[in-house]
Amino acid sequence: MNILVDDNREVHPYLENMKSIAKGIYVFLGEDSEVVIHDLSDPTSSIIFLAGELTDRKLGGPITDLGLEILRRAANGANPEDILNYRNQTEDGRTFKSSTLFIKDDMGEVIGCLCINYNVTKLFLVENIIGNFCKMKEDSNENSDQQQMQYEIFANDIDDVLSKMIEAAINQVEKPVPFMKKQDKLKVIEFLEQKGVFAIKRSVDRVANELSVSRYTVYNYLKEI
Template structure:
């Protein structure tokens, strides 16, 4: 493990204790993306443990900001594998300018939303103007927008699935089954997976080939073409 990452382990304990049980704090070693989680406090928030992989989102933001002078990103929405939204922020750990790790802080908003709901019920007696149906519709719209804005899925590792779930989601968004995809469609799936960093995961090509009902060499040919096209 990189010494700069190892030195942050006590800090992760501190943040977890200071921020409380509704906040997950995760230390990633990005030199080992397949099992990058080396320290986690309040892992019950996402259900992850030490040894879980780096998410596609983590790989993407490292590619985007790794060569910049930006040291952190905040206030993005991520989601657990069972679909619960969390508020995320990440700090980049650099070694001689290269991003080698991240500290991620993921807040479960549900306790605060439950409090908000209770306050809304209480305030109904003092709120003037607008029908109950109108207020409920607005609240539902806000919740729907919050849920649909998720950009990161916090993978547990193993077959919970990073790559497989991505392929299925991409095919669903295209409205196609594997047998309905032509070569251009399969290329598009591989292109989007490459952009997300999915092929950094060991065995990803075999998983993609299985989901698309093609051979592993075919996936590598598509991937080489995508990389040549830039």
Template sequence: MNDDMNLDFLKRLAKGIVNHFGSNCEVVIHDLKSDSLQKTIIEIENGHVTNRKIGDGASHIVLDTINNDNDSLEDSIGYLTKTHDGRVLKSSSIYIRDENKEPIGIFCINYDVTELTIAENSIKSLLNHKDEKKEVEEIPQNVNDLLDNLIEQSVKMIGKPVALMSKEDKIKSIQFLNKAGAFLITKSGDKISKYFGISKYSIYNYIDVKR
């Protein structure tokens, strides 16, 4: 994404948003045209919210964007995410598109609602004994954390540890990782093959298995 007038406007917009909403609000701009998934963040305000900085790497939404058809991509507003240390964020991700409507960047807003969530849960506990738990997405600090998180999701999907997985279970996990874009991450094949106790050759075979 070129450093043109539009990018200058987005940077000023990011600064304006965090100044308006305060230190709990983070704004991040990802460059989808970056040469490396490890360096997609070209602007970040209040990076202490997720402990990231300019030059850091991709998040889940970046992988989803690269790994999916442009026509299926839609802005996501007001969904829940969480940080590496467990704080809850209310997030919105808006695609930056060029004159041909191709996505070239993502403008992300992350607001730390942890304290508000704690207060909400305290009020709910007084009014209702029903415990409702929702799975929320974790925002990784770097691509290594992102890969670890995707592997963890693949194991959760199967519902058993790797040591107890059958070949069929591992095929499902590998295909989940492929669909999630895990293999776009540099040297991910080495880590995934070691984690599941299979060869890199088996990974490619598992990906191609028809289901």
């Protein structure tokens, strides 16, 4: 079992106490799981505990895009609630059952989070085999609606998280950057702001470069939205 613990970094006592709980969860769930503790005092290097190898991350890795979005909401006064049992799809096609639980201090401020991923890909394959075998003629009228999947960016480098979030923002406009008008770029900026991107250092410069505008234009767009 691969369990990595950052014992050199000074963290809040509540986060320190959570390490033994995280280890117990991982040992209980086994090698198809991954348990991570994030110290949100530094989103760019937040991983202080990592058990498992599902996402190939390392100690000192950054928070995910989902974590950034939650931080942004908390900064605006929202009280984030735990996100339990959501479906997560990786770029290589694996499916995780995931949960994110927030760790708060005595004042109710979010200081970290405990994230649990379980690889259910093989279980889905077995489920499909059993489902196909048991399917009867009268079962043909199935509900075609699919559950919406959560896509979360797992990375060892905050620049990688930033790049993929900018790419997602541009893709949702469905127009190449050279053909974008001001309103299109405002949509990109609004998408990124809602995702908490601008909490990352130097993100304004990166976004400005991708949109072929000045950093001052990005600041003006932020004021406008």
